[in-house]
Structures are given as structure tokens and as C-alpha cells.
Amino acid sequence: MFLIFFSQSSFAQVYVEADQLLRLIESQQRQLEEQKTKIQRQKATLDALRQQAKELRQAIPEDPSLPPGPKYQHAETYPSELETEIAEAPTNWPGSIQVTGSEMQVKISGFAELDANYDTGAIVSPAEFITSAIVTSDRTAAEGEDGQTNVSVQVSRLEVETRAPWGGRKINTEMAVDFLRDFTSAEPVLQLREAYGQVSDILLGGSLLLGQDWSTFTNLTAAPNTLDYEGPNSMLSLRHPMVRWERVFLSTLSLRVALEAPDERIFEGAIEVSRWPDLVVAVISQTDHMNFQGSLVLRDLRGSGEPQSAVSDTGWGVNLSGVIHMPGRLARDFISYSYSFGSGYGGIVGDFPPDATYDINDNRLEAIPTLAWYLGYQHWWTPSLYTVATYGLVQQDNFNFQPEFAFRETQYSSINLTWTPSPQWLFGVEALYGTREDKDGAYGSVWRTQFTSRISF
Structure with a gap:
């Protein structure tokens, strides 16, 4: 009897506990449904705010006071939710990624570019328009005398x-590669562009850069936005190893001093024998309406001639370059310019004329006087459509003992029409014309038409 009573009591308790558990489940189910409804309302509100922000962005007119460059101009470029979250992540370096467990930030960028061009004459630089590569005599069909088409991704x-x-300091590094190591072919061959580290506030209040970068003699800000990667023949375009110190003295004025590798020497009739690095000093002024750089390079030119003895000369060059923004309604337009002169600095110039020539009769090495300048103008037709027109000239004063085929003069002209439908995509067409003249009067000219598409990341 006792067992029967105990069993009935146990079953009753089980029923009570089960009923309480069911009530708890129903209560949690109701709470879950209420939270789901609340989330849906919040999502609808967030979507409405996004749409409102999108409409406001489209309604904002273009500000002519802003510096030129591609901007979000179209509704289809409005970032996705994931892009918005990344963009709004706390960082003082847009586009970078914080390394987990570290204070280091990393940024990966670049672009994939397709260049297609057609030449009307003989030139042996299919991917770049290097006017010194124009053939002046004994032109052949293999060099493009009858016209040739080249398609390349080397610039990527x-x-x-x-x-x-x-x-309390900052350590920055940069590593960059492209596929332009061999300019005589359209085939992509990997090359190192930049590879350096830079430490701020490390010496006399200035930063220190060690590694490979553009020569301090170069002003990249003044480079015209040509579709052809090479740019004007007179652009200073050397990259090599260096140690560079830089200090900002005022908000608009800075000083750079560098010792750069004694490489890229181009001698006629002599073999380069490196000895002392190049010394480069540059003063840079930057304001909202203009950029200016004045730079000086001193070079020890040393080579071995026919008697196998070392002979040398001093090379030097001065460069004045910059950008001037137009006033008023043309505020987005700007002029790019560069003017260089000196002797023995040809290896730094984009057309690579010789630095010096060897006189076998007197067993001496002579630095060659060189003049190089260009002028470019960029005009914006619309916020996403612009044209760049550029002219450049390189001249050398030849010595009597130089060979007859020695470099004398090249001229470069280009004009393009470029469209940037989005910040990541650029494409356009460009017409280029170049000439080369040698010491003996031999002459060559080439017209090139180029189509370019570049997608950045």
C-alpha cells in the first residue's frame, strides 16, 4: 500500500515539473519572437537610413576646390555593408588591416593593367614609349618598320x-613589384620596384630611409598622368638603393639629403667602375595650390678605358620641377613641369642618354652636357573625364670624338582622353609621337596609339 502511494506521488511530481518546463519553454519562445520582431524593425530603420545617406551623397555637388582625382560620383559605387564596416573600422590609415595581437598595420594595394598599342615605325620598346629606343638607321620589319601591334600587362x-x-616613433616599410624588367619585350618579367624601411624622428629630428626607392633627384608629384607608363622622355625616373634623411622644417617646407648607389652609369667606350655614391640634396615646398622641388646631384663618374686604367670625371645636375594648380573655374586643372641641366647625369633621365664618353686618344672620360625638360597640362572635362597633353625634350652636346651614332636629341609628345567611371577603374586612349636624332643626323620617328584599362585594388 505504501509503495502504491509513493508511486502515485512520484508520478504527480513528474507531471508538475513537466508542466513547469513547458511553461518556461513557451515563455522563452515568446521572448525570442519579440526579439526577432525588434531586430526586423531595427533592420528596416537601418536600411532606410542607408538609403537616405545614399540619396544625400548623390545630391552633393562637386567641390571645385578639392584636388583632382577620382571620387565616388555614381550611385553604383556606393559601398556594400561589408565595405562600410571595414571603412568605419577605427584606423588612422584607410584601407589598412590591423595585425591581430600586434600594433602593426598592413596595406595591400596595386592594379591589373592591360595596354594595347600600335606603332607606325621602328621602335624596340614595345611596352613603354622610350623615344631613345626609336631606330634611326637600318630599320627592319622585326623592329616594327612596317607597323606592329603589342599587347602587354607588364605595368601591373x-x-x-x-x-x-x-x-614614440613610426616604422614604415614598402615592397612593390611589377613586370617591366625587360623593356625590349612585351612579355612580363618580374622586377623589384621599391623595397625600403623608414624610421621617423631618428636623427636630428628627421626620418631615415634605407633601401630602394626613387632617386631623391626625382619629383614624382610633377609626373604627368600619361597612360604610357614611361611618361615624357625628360622625366627623372631612376630607382636604386640609398640612404636618405628627410626633415620637415615648416608645414610647407622640407629638406632631403641622400647617398645613393653609384649604379646605372652609362658610358660610351668605357666600362663602369663604381667608387663613390651619388650625393643628392633636395628642397621641397608644398602648399594647397602648388608644389616645387629644387634638387642637386653630384656624381663620381669612373670607368676603365682601352689601356685598362681607371679614368674619371665629375657629373652634376640641377632639377627644378613642380605642379601649379589653376585658379577660378579651372581649379581642378594643373600644370606639371620639370627643367634639368648639367653634365654627367643622363643615366637618371628616362631616355637614358649616356653620362659620359671615353676619349681613347687622350685616355680621358668626359661628362656629357645634358638638357632635359617637359611641360604637361591636365584638364578636367567632367568630374570623371580628363585630358593630359605633354611635351618633352632631351638634348646632349656631342664631342667630336664621340661615335657618329651617338645620342643627340629626342622629342616626346602625347595627348590622351581618360575616363574613370569608378575610383577603381580607369581606361582611355592616348596618341604619342616621338623622334630621335643622332650625332650624324640620322633620324627616326614613330606614332603610337595606345589603349589602357587599369583596375585597382
């Missing part, structure tokens, strides 16, 4: 940059 680029704090 990959860059990796890092930034990290160090005891």
Missing part, C-alpha cells in the same frame, strides 16, 4: 606596406 603592380609604432 603589387604593393605591400606596413606601419608600426616604436617608442
